[in-house]
Amino acid sequence: MIRIIRSLIIISLLSILVFAGCELGEKEKDTSQILAEWDGGTITEKQFNERIDLIPEFYRPRGGFTIEQKQKYLDDYAIEEIFYLEALEKGVDKSKAAQDFYHQNAERIILDMYYKDTIKKEIKPTEEELMAFYEAHKDDYYKKSPTANLLYIETETMEDANMAYQKILGGADFVEVMKEYSINENIKKKDGKINNVRKGGYIPNVGRSDELDSLIFVAEVNDVIEPIKINETFHIVKVIDKDMSTVRPYDDVEEDVKNRYKSEKEQELRQQLIEKLMKKYNVIIDSAAVEAVDYAQADTSAAAGAVVLISSNNPDLVYTAKEFAEEVSLLPDQRKQTLQDEKGKLDFITSKAQNDVQYIDAIKKGYENHPEIKNELHRAKMIGTLREYYKQYVADKATVSEEDIEAQYEQDKEKRYVKKPNARIKQFACENKVTADFVLFKAKEAANDDELNALIQEYCTKKDNDGVIGPIYEGGIIPGVGKDDTYLEKVFSTPEGEFSDVFEDAKGNWVFFKVIEYNPKSYQSLDNVRNEIVSNLTKKAQRDLFNNLKTEIRQKYNLIVYKDRLEEKLPADSLFSLAEEAMTQKNYARANYYYDKIIEQHANGQNDYKAKFMKGFIYSEYLNNNTKALEMFEEVLTYPKEGTVTDTTLHPSARYMIKALTGEEDILEKINQQSETKE
Structure with missing residues (x-):
């Protein structure tokens, strides 16, 4: 409810x-x-x-x-x-x-x-306070690993690597050498650059290598590290930039420093405020009484319920065991579980006392009428x-x-509540009619299900589940076959326990079956759907x-x-633009909405003419509603209307679309013909 x-x-x-x-x-x-x-x-x-x-x-x-x-x-x-x-x-x-x-x-x-x-x-921190906070906590929040930016070459052979390395040492441009020798196409697209490699971290396109990592971070800027083999290929690295600092600079983390400072200051000031208010209203929590609360007793026994858990010089802050029990009873079960032990109870009461004392103080200061x-x-x-x-x-x-x-x-x-007639059958599917007739003859002589199952395993093409399929519903499909009206008619005309005759199913299999269970039409009971x-x-x-x-x-x-005062009549050009935007977003219903507005508000023989053509196009090409499309294109051909002037340049296109939608014109064939003519 x-x-x-x-x-x-x-x-x-x-x-x-x-x-x-x-x-x-x-x-x-x-x-x-x-x-x-x-x-x-x-x-x-x-x-x-x-x-x-x-x-x-x-x-x-x-x-x-x-x-x-x-x-x-x-x-x-x-x-x-x-x-x-x-x-x-x-x-x-x-x-x-x-x-x-x-x-x-x-x-x-x-x-x-x-x-x-x-x-x-x-809380209005000065720059000095923020900087002091940063200095005091930079190792807690703002540590970072040294980083380097690299140029990189990867070769298949040490020979190629040495040749590339020697060219670089000889003064050749690293990037030009990289383009000639590197086999790493991904890095080539980036002119050989790998940026922001962290010390001890993963090197993009290389992986993890302690040896290369140590070489990078002991090298000087512009040093070229001689070829090193990693993962079956050879690597040459030039250090183009390096940041060995281990703490993020203040300018990079200034906003985070402000937020952390404010958060810590808020907690500090809140604690000070609560301590002040607890003294002002003489709020005392009886921890022993809280820990000893029995919810059932507190709710049913007057004496147990009258035990004061929170006392105060303000009656609105006094809180008894009965009030606690009533409040807990309204909580979700998951929350109740946290209030079964002594710590959970005490945390709840402490939080309540702190919130309540702030609320009472706020009321006394007139916050109930605060304009904001x-x-x-x-x-x-x-x-x-x-x-x-x-x-x-x-x-x-x-x-x-x-x-x-x-x-x-x-x-x-x-x-809503009907259960259609349904049946389960044992199907015998064979490759040809001769085999199916033979298996049917043997099946009728079988003494039990084991013998029937043996026939399926030996002679039939579909052996799963010993041929049992179903439930098959009246008007439904045959599992593994699909829609097959002849098959369905035979299923529901063959008595339970009897065999059908041999026939060809929709998939070309020669089959017969035995009805092993038949359930006539029934209904869910009223009690089940009440x-x-x-x-x-x-x-x-x-x-x-x-x-x-x-x-x-x-x-x-x-x-x-x-409601009519909310109507806003946009210019036709604006509505056309909105419709086009909606179409690019594939929101065709929205596009039609704007075209309808054009037809309704700008029926001048030209704008509405174009809008109707576009609606027809949307219906035919995107919404698969040929009926509506034809209606629109036929309406286009009724222009010009009496008293209006229409540039009828869309008439040929409308006629063409009508022919295509009614099957008089094959669009693909027309396109092919036009293409052949051009050739």
Whole structure:
């Protein structure tokens, strides 16, 4: 039930809310046009666009929102607002469920703001502090291996390697020698360069070699290392650059230094703040009592439940064993497991005390009215209220009777719950009819399955599983054969335990079979599918109730949504460009959407003419919908329309496509003919 409520609320009611909020306090005067209005409220174009703009890129459709999508968002936005008014009128916001939801989310929002103000804003590191942090931790976080950049030659023989080496020593350019002698085509493409080789690491295109590694990092820059054999080939290396430092420089890691410094400083300041607040509110954790908590006793025994685990001079911070047991009971099983030992219990209580004391301090300092989180807190209240409203007036009222369940079962059983007739057979597949007739004669004389199996192994071409195949369903396929109507007809006309006659199957095998099991048509029982039916009927009942409720509340609050005010008429050239872009992205449905807009908004006899041709092309070439394609191409040939002027240069192409789609013209043959003519 919880999952249903959550998903339906998110999908049907709060589709925008999760992405953005609206300003509820004082605003600048908004003079943009009104897109929706009701008794007591409006949505302006500015408000709507602010919501759309705040939707994360990840959730935005490729190519942007269509007018239809924007219109749906607008309608959802307006419905959300009037549902909230209705929920407030009925006092749903004061229900325990709505209040609990609000407090759970408000605590997180308030603590985040409190933490930001009391800790994060206090951290303003100077350059000297960051440099000191870097010096103190560079061996912990910023160690690195020496690196070198190389020029490299690989040869098949030592002779070639020595010749190349001597040329280099004689003053020849290393890269030119590499091009002449190296057999490594991959490195040739890079002009012989291998960059960023780490000391003690893997050398690209060479592998690991302790000997070569040591030679590289003792060599001086511009030294050429004489040929060395590694993995059956010979290698010459020139060191062109070397960095022997073992610590990354500050400039390279400055951002990471800042982040690490801030993180450590945050932990330090947080600990100081908690210690200060624990003293201020005289918060004391009774460790022995925490470790001794028995959840069952604390929940059922008044004496055990009254044991104080957290004491304080502020009553809101006092926490008893019974409250602990109740809170733990609501946790997932995996989390409960971590609270069975003494350490787990104490860690939980310590964390709770620390969070609670910060929250109480934040409330006392007025953070519940902090202007920067006013909207978030309102959204938390709104979501909790709407969730509970939906539960009370939709989910809880959507009931399904036994008569409804039985009627739905009868209505769906032929389509959803039928078990088609099926059979299992022992198949005898032979190379020719003579063999098959002989095996059938012997099979009818067989005394048992062992003798039948022996016949299959000796005479038949398909011996797997001793010829047993199935289940074979009425109207289905024959395993190993495929679709074969004659075979199927024989399977379901041969009585169980009997042999069929010999016939040729769709694969050209001469076969007969024995029906070893036949199951007539049957149905899944109502009990087996009851949960599915109840779930589907409940969802439908909830949808119907919700839609009826929307209609009632629209009327009650006189809601008017001006969807037409969201229409934006782009120039034809822009729409053609958008369509072409969609096609390059293989989003053909989107391309057709833009062509439809051209047809609808720019019906001047020319733009709509081109758009219809392009729709026909998409249907025929990409969507495999020849019917729609023909419809479009035939429509193209009706131009020019009365009162318009059309450049009919696409008419020949449209006629050609019609012939191709109807089989009057073979496109491939036409292309071949044109090619031969050119030759």
